[in-house]
Amino acid sequence: MRENVPEDRRPASGNPLPPRLFNDSRYLGDYEAFFEARENNAVYAFLGLTAPPGSKEAEALAKQQA
Template identity: 85%
Template sequence: MVIKVYIASSSGSTAIKKQQQDLLGFLEANKIEFEEKDIAANEENRKWMRENVPENSRPATGNPLPPRIFNDSQYLGNYDDFFDARENNAVYSFLGLTAPPGSKEAEALAKQEA
């Protein structure tokens, strides 16, 4: 399982840049392995991302904007979905990964199972 984050290295949107930095910074800080896929520098990445974002997760008009998160080819969500998971201490579940021992998420899961 590989977490893939589709980003745009040259976006004119400050909001998109901040979201990308926040998402990538969180993954790096928590030592979560991921692949960064740039849709601005690679047409194949852009095409793949646009084709694999589910219909119900697309904007009403235009194309899906980065950042978009996948686990291999399974679509996980956009920045808002990631942010909600982070606020709920559920990032590892959101990403389809096992929470490391001692993490808030692992502790919460252990309490639920007890």
Template identity: 80%
Template structure:
């Protein structure tokens, strides 16, 4: 299973850039295998991300903004959901991964963080 983080490398938003970097840094530091999928440079990535964020979790107006996180094709959540899971020590459950031995984690219902 590969975690896919949908990002926009050419975003003009400082907030989006910081959120993307936060997710990517966390993954790298914790040695979680992931793939960056750029929606700015690849139209297919942009279309796929927009179509696969669940309807009930899309913004009322406009399109879902990066970063959006998937485990293969299963939607995990947005940055806000990631942040909340990280604060609760539940990122592995949020990502649908088994925590490595010795990790400080909580078990949870994976629907909690959407």
């Protein structure tokens, strides 16, 4: 999995520090990116999932598309 971490997210030396989030072998981001997604009500999009109907994220997406 370490080889799937983008170059700009790798530390200058040593191994990337957890938590690193992956969906299969696709790198999703680190804690900071997850926290930002949570603050923006975009957790499902961050995880590569479809937001369930009635969720804040689905409502925000519907407003954007309207």
